Amino acid sequence: MHKKIWRWLPILLLVVSLIMGGCGTQQAASLDSGDSSTTQVNSTTTSTNMTQQFIDYVPRLEGKATVVMTVKGSPITIEVKGDEAPITAGNFVDLVKRGFYNGLVFHRVVREPQPFVVQGGDPKGNGTGGFVDPETSQDRNIPLEIQPQGADTPIYSQTFQTAGISVPPELTHTRGAVAMARSQMTDSASSQFYFALTELPFLDGSYAVFGQVTEGMEIVDEIQQGDRIDSAEVTQGVENLKT
Numbered sequence: 001m002h003k004k005i006w007r008w009l010p011i012l013l014l015v016v017s018l019i020m021g022g023c024g025t026q027q028a029a030s031l032d033s034g035d036s037s038t039t040q041v042n043s044t045t046t047s048t049n050m051t052q053q054f055i056d057y058v059p060r061l062e063g064k065a066t067v068v069m070t071v072k073g074s075p076i077t078i079e080v081k082g083d084e085a086p087i088t089a090g091n092f093v094d095l096v097k098r099g100f101y102n103g104l105v106f107h108r109v110v111r112e113p114q115p116f117v118v119q120g121g122d123p124k125g126n127g128t129g130g131f132v133d134p135e136t137s138q139d140r141n142i143p144l145e146i147q148p149q150g151a152d153t154p155i156y157s158q159t160f161q162t163a164g165i166s167v168p169p170e171l172t173h174t175r176g177a178v179a180m181a182r183s184q185m186t187d188s189a190s191s192q193f194y195f196a197l198t199e200l201p202f203l204d205g206s207y208a209v210f211g212q213v214t215e216g217m218e219i220v221d222e223i224q225q226g227d228r229i230d231s232a233e234v235t236q237g238v239e240n241l242k243t
Helices: 002-017 026-032 036-049 051-057 086-098 217-222
Strands: 064-071 074-081 108-110 117-120 177-180 193-196 209-215 229-236
Touching (some): 064 086, 074 086, 086 209, 086 229, 209 217
Antiparallel strands (some): 117 193, 177 193
16 A cells, blocks of 8 residues: 555646646636635635536537547547536537647646656647637636546536545546646636546546547657647547537
């Protein structure tokens, strides 16, 4: 047990500085510069009340879809799982369909001291950007959405720890899992996503997994910081996207 704790300790420290600290939207970046404890409580309360509004205006994926993302000329095939994460998956597929990810960089790649994540999807390229809806000129943020194992629907705007849920999620951080990055605020995810380079069980119940690499994981393993997404295309299941 002690060996396992020491094995994951360096990555646990990275979680604080990497995913929670700098991968959300511009709003999240300003949060990090101050005292986030009070802001987090207020944000969670507000976002819980606003969950229905999120559901009403954010695209949903009702079923599965396939996305092929090309990096340095090589394809990465992602199965996007709307059955377990309809809003998170719908947001991703909608952005792919818009061509939003084409040309964006992978701004953060962490393989040392242990394999962790490859992260991209920030239009600013520095970990502070997200998607601005051209129809509203507003940032599009989505709620934290995680479905407990055996449940019919996801829970929203709460981590499993906050919600007191002890079962694992339906979608876990296996190697090749695709999940949404966010700041400390639960409902701050926008366009940034990450590939899990190894199994990351300590992220389960705190970050929303919505897909899995089914082909091309060897391409993900070769991505370097600064590499760009050549293109991303929905090749199957676009009819399952509801806007």
